[in-house]
Amino acid sequence: MDRRRNLTGWAFLLPASLLIVLISFVPMIQALLLSLQTGRGTRLNWADPLWYNYTRLLGDEIFKQTLFNTFVYLIIQVPIMLTLALILANLLNNPRLRWRAFWRTAIFLPCAVSLVAYSLVFRTMFATDGFVNDFLGMFGVAPVNWLGEPDTARAVLIIGLLWRWTGFNMIFFLAGLQNIDRSTIEAARMDGANAFQVFWRVTVPQLRPIILLTAIMSTNGTLQLFDESWALTRGGPAYASMSMSHYLYEVSFQRNPNFGYGAALSYVILILVAVLAFIQLRIGDKRDQ
Template structure:
């Protein structure tokens, strides 16, 4: 009897080991690619942030000096870096809520009604997401220039529009509007999926009890969409904290650094060959993104 049990246990153990080896075999390509193209660059950037490596040290990268936290100290003493963090913060604080509100409004509007009409408008609003960000930025640059389409339309009704991309007061807000227009489609699709998962019987019961549409939305639908809102909030926040393409293509960080984002600052430092400083700035931005995401999860987590 014992020998049969031992044999059965041995067979089960061999089967589990075999399944484990197969699982690791399927996972190995991803592990190798992740290690080479994600983990190794991350660790290399972390190492470089504690050194004084520059473009002159590329031929002898192991002969650089270890400087500890000096790069981080110099980074926060740089007023341009602090300014880039402020610009990025304004971009996120204005852009994220605006994107979510517009996406929610579109999702509610397109959740019910004629199926084919809704599908058409969903495709229209989602189209900017799949378009090339560089191509979109170029088109918007021509729309927003001093004699562009927007100012011509405003002039037709007697309004003198500013030079949107060359005015330090409005350049960042012009980029925010363009970015919201481009990214609202993703959140809209996420919210539509969330709305379709809400049990309609709950709204019917509330309607019978005398709740109007606004009360049903704010007291029933919106609380049930909390996980969906959290997902969209985190995705949009992470994307906006890293905004670069719009600034690079449309304004090159100008005018007078009015649209200089943290990512664009990192790019410029890297272009100047200051790899240690650039790596330190990259890790600061990474930590900010991680902290913001953790805070959002903590605030928006579902009540148990």
């Protein structure tokens, strides 16, 4: 009876597991094989040498530019966003705060909007003759060509990402804060710790698993950034704000599709995701001791 039940259990897992294998694991291996091939369209041959696509990446200036852009977004945007999300969650977790539901809804609301939708709103607001320049003009600031200069284009993309994802991460921190025993905070208060000390020494250490999780998720998301690069800055000017996934799409599906080269690029993203997650997990564990 137990054995039959065990088999029933496996049968319950079968459809979902099979789909994940077919949709994720098998294509992942196919992509590896593909990355060792060259040719255009459907006519593909084994590359000579096999790692040709990977060596080609090393000499590809556009690839290096998109790698640089992705790391700019990662290093600047993710820490700012997580810090802001942590502060906002901490403020909202105060039971004496008024209009909590309103603040929470307003800050969380951007998560309901699709990435390309908000990208187009930001593109409109940051147009040279658009709202942001009109607004700054009231303070005597000369119009800025936001999307036409490399640094400002990347900055606009970062502002967009902060707008869309800060509330998302705040929700994770709020969920984490609810699991913290409030008496630890009250006790620290009684001992004369100020708000900042309580936050830094009592709240943050207890939230560490959640901080680790949000850091890994955000890193993963940034490395796969596509929609904003595509619709908000269109990767421009030239390739100055283009993300790696955007370049991957361009290589694989536009002009002369080159699946082998695209697959090699996708493996760089895959390896970066794995390596960065591993490093973050190691750092997260070390602080445990």
